[in-house]
Amino acid sequence: xxxxxxxxxxxxxxxxxxxxxxxxxxxxxxxxxxxxxxxxxxxxxxxxxxxxxxxxxxxxxxxxxxxxxxxxxxxxxxxxxxxxxxxxxxxxxxxxxxxxxxxxxxxxxxxxxxxxxxxxxxxxxxxxxxxxxxxxxxxxxxxxxxxxxxxxxxxxxxxxxxxxxxxxx
Numbered sequence: 001x002x003x004x005x006x007x008x009x010x011x012x013x014x015x016x017x018x019x020x021x022x023x024x025x026x027x028x029x030x031x032x033x034x035x036x037x038x039x040x041x042x043x044x045x046x047x048x049x050x051x052x053x054x055x056x057x058x059x060x061x062x063x064x065x066x067x068x069x070x071x072x073x074x075x076x077x078x079x080x081x082x083x084x085x086x087x088x089x090x091x092x093x094x095x096x097x098x099x100x101x102x103x104x105x106x107x108x109x110x111x112x113x114x115x116x117x118x119x120x121x122x123x124x125x126x127x128x129x130x131x132x133x134x135x136x137x138x139x140x141x142x143x144x145x146x147x148x149x150x151x152x153x154x155x156x157x158x159x160x161x162x163x164x165x166x167x168x169x
Contacts, residue, residue: 016140018133024126032119034112055101063094 038044053059067090074086150157 018137027122027126032115034115035108036112051101051105054098055105056098057102060095060098060102063098067091067094 036048067086070090071086074082074090077083
């Protein structure tokens, strides 16, 4: 047996260097995207204002009353085409539009909540990973100290091993 190991043992930190992903810096500067972020410019603001007004159940109730005002006139004609036109053009378009917008607003809010929760989850995972990285670096220091200690006492261990003999199988 030789006094020195045949292959020098490298320091643990020389085997791995942590390189943070570039996206981490971006994540720390951004907020999670939400629906309202997408409405920019004059047209976007006008569209948002109209949607906020028309997209309420109160607006749906008002449109229902307006549609019902013209129903007797459509029925009095006795013509199927007029009644179908009233259903398609007046009732469906006028009444269902605000109800659909209400549904879309609810879905948008739910989507925003999911985006925020997903962002918070990613932030928590990132924090845990950074703590894990710190833990691993601390273990690297301990491993390097153990390796240095073993190297330091290698000769004594060799002599002891020669005196005691090989370990039983």
